[in-house]
Amino acid sequence: MIRRHVYFSGKVQGVYFRYNTKKKAEKEGVRGWVKNLRDGRVEAVFEGPKDRVKEVIRWCRKEQPHAKVESVEIKEEDYAGEFDRFRIKHI
Secondary structure (H helix, E strand, C coil): CEEEEEEEEEECCCCCHHHHHHHHHHHHCCEEEEEECCCCCEEEEEEECHHHHHHHHHHHHHCCCCCEEEEEEEEEECCCCCCCCEEECCC
């Protein structure tokens, strides 16, 4: 099990990025959260099996239907197991 703290930059707000991320994370069995930041980025924390977390991040980077992700910053963190689901957080 792994945990990744991720920042997505580009055209990632106003394009259903958070909603689509939540749906993909739920499909993959990944837990955590996603939220918009005031600076235009989207921040997310993903926890789950390594291959599933990597797939969600890959999908967010390459296959978000309406977004144009220009950069992704990924921070490795210790798995905490603190989430019971994946949710959208609000500013």
